[in-house]
Amino acid sequence: MxxxxxxxxxxxxxxSKSDLGKAVVYTALNLKLKILSKEYILSLVGNGIHRLVRDYLDSIACPDYYNQFLNIFLLYYYDHVCExxxxxxxxxxxxxxxxxxxxxxxxxxxxxxxxxxxxxxxxxxxxxxxxxxxxxxxxxxxxxxxxxxxxxxxxxxxxxxxxxxxxxxxxxxxxxxxxxxxxxxxxxxxxxxxxxxxxxxxxxxxxxxxxxxx
Incomplete structure (x- = not known):
């Protein structure tokens, strides 16, 4: 064996925190949602992308945006995964x-x-x-x-x-x-x-x- x-x-x-955080900010701007502080966004990183998106949307009281947010996030993050x-x-x-x-x-x-x-x-x-x-x-x-x-x-x-x-x-x-x-x-x-x-x-x-x- x-x-x-x-x-x-x-x-x-x-x-990879910075690139994940930038993807959150990009997506929130795209959807015209509230942008929380960089420090707070980075504190959410570490439990996977789906949890990151869910926790961010819960923090700004916009859980209904989950599918939209996730789709935009994934497209952006794939293209900027290693900046x-x-x-x-x-x-x-x-x-x-x-x-x-x-x-x-x-x-x-x-x-x-x-x-x-x-x-x-x-x-x-x-x-x-x-x-x-x-x-x-x-x-x-x-x-x-x-x-x-x-x-x-x-x-x-x-x-x-x-x-x-x-x-x-x-x-x-x-x-x-x-x-x-x-x-x-x-x-x-x-x-x-x-x-x-x-x-x-x-x-x-x-x-x-x-x-x-x-």
Missing amino acids: NNAIFFDLDGTLVD DSYLYDGVKSTLLTLKKHYKLFVVSNKLEKFSKKLLNELGIADFFEEIVGGDSFENKKPHPQPILSLIERHAINPLSSLFVGDSENDYFASKASNIQMGWISFGYKDESILKKITPDFIFDKFRYILNIAL
């Missing part, structure tokens, strides 16, 4: 080392085509055996289906594998898959999340994954 490391995308490999987004420090070099010893996967709640385009533009898509998104399976994180499906498809040994992420969704999906979880402390979630989850490892820098993986 193969050993694997599974990665979340946004807030783990990539900081300001960037890899966290140490991601590329660490993945290059890990790839020699593990099969690497991305399991994101971002739609698959957006995930693949973003990682292609950042130059690391080829590091991964598969990149799956929130629409790749019937269920998405925190449901374990994406991870369990990849485990079966690639003959992965969960007991010698690892999931690296920054959110509750990552934690619960990995634990339901019987995989150890490493929490990224510099991602979208601050230390208050540790009141809800008990990760096996905490990584203050991305390259620290090498300390337990090799």
Whole structure:
């Protein structure tokens, strides 16, 4: 059986907040809706695009605009998915080392085509055996289906594998898959999340994954 490391995308490999925030502002302007502060919009990022859109519209008391907002948002964001987004420090070099010893996967709640385009533009898509998104399976994180499906498809040994992420969704999906979880402390979630989850490892820098993986 193969050993694997599974990665979340946004807030783990990539900081994509700025591009997501700009897509919210563009869409709100297009629909002539209220524009909230940049800081507030960015605080909504981290739970997937559908939740971001829903939370923003709830914040301005316009939930009936959901379908319109989402459609415009997706069209704009696909064309501007990697204007300001960037890899966290140490991601590329660490993945290059890990790839020699593990099969690497991305399991994101971002739609698959957006995930693949973003990682292609950042130059690391080829590091991964598969990149799956929130629409790749019937269920998405925190449901374990994406991870369990990849485990079966690639003959992965969960007991010698690892999931690296920054959110509750990552934690619960990995634990339901019987995989150890490493929490990224510099991602979208601050230390208050540790009141809800008990990760096996905490990584203050991305390259620290090498300390337990090799």
